Amino acid sequence: MTPVRGRWLRRGLAVPLAALALAGCGIRSTEVPTDFGPAPSRAPCELSTPDLSAQSAQGIAVQVYLLCSSQLVTVDRTVELPKGNTMAGDAVQVAQALLGELEQTPSTPEKQAGYTTDVRSGMTVAGPRPGDPDDTLRLGIPPEDLSSFALAQIICTLANSAASQNGTVTLGGPNTTPLRSYTCPTELKTRPGTTEPPSTAVPN
Numbered sequence: 519m520t521p522v523r524g525r526w527l528r529r530g531l532a533v534p535l536a537a538l539a540l541a542g543c544g545i546r547s548t549e550v551p552t553d554f555g556p557a558p559s560r561a562p563c564e565l566s567t568p569d570l571s572a573q574s575a576q577g578i579a580v581q582v583y584l585l586c587s588s589q590l591v592t593v594d595r596t597v598e599l600p601k602g603n604t605m606a607g608d609a610v611q612v613a614q615a616l617l618g619e620l621e622q623t624p625s626t627p628e629k630q631a632g633y634t635t636d637v638r639s640g641m642t643v644a645g646p647r648p649g650d651p652d653d654t655l656r657l658g659i660p661p662e663d664l665s666s667f668a669l670a671q672i673i674c675t676l677a678n679s680a681a682s683q684n685g686t687v688t689l690g691g692p693n694t695t696p697l698r699s700y701t702c703p704t705e706l707k708t709r710p711g712t713t714e715p716p717s718t719a720v721p722n
Contacts, residue, residue, distance in 0.1 A: 562632040563591050582619045583674040584633045585667055590674055590707040595619045610645045613655050613681040617641045620671055636667035650697065651720060653683045660691030670710035674702035688720055
């Protein structure tokens with residue numbers, strides 16, 4: 519055997535012998551990474567338990583639409599109405615209570631699950647002016663001046679409530695702002711930032 523070949527044989531034997539030595543000491547050699555990172559966090563847009571911090575002890579159960587992963591997702595809340603009123607009562611008071619929920623900063627569990635809102639504080643709503651249809655809701659800010667996300671949240675929340683007529687909500691701004699009748703289809707819920715809310719003009 520030549521000296522060069524002998525050196526290669528010795529080197530070839532060194533690797534398996536080293537592996538056997540490690541195994542004999544209780545250490546297993548591996549070439550597979552074992553660091554898989556931290557455990558997965560809570561799935562986005564999913565509350566593991568009811569968020570009691572966002573609900574009052576007494577009130578009427580409602581659902582509002584918040585933003586999560588650029589989509590509209592329902593969240594359970596409770597609202598308090600003036601004594602004697604119900605969700606089937608005054609549509610304006612119902613709408614105002616729902617707007618109050620939409621403009622609230624999401625609770626800590628909601629934030630951790632990825633929920634946000636684009637509805638700003640101070641949003642008001644009034645009933646119909648003379649000549650308006652009976653189901654008219656006039657916002658303190660013209661709908662066209664709201665962000666696409668905020669408008670989608672308001673439309674879908676109101677259309678899914680006792681403030682609407684068969685899933686349709688008639689909205690306008692203050693004073694004599696033109697009225698439009700809005701619906702909340704699936705496309706608006708899944709792409710509120712890019713889908714224009716379906717609407718039709720309402721004569722008044």
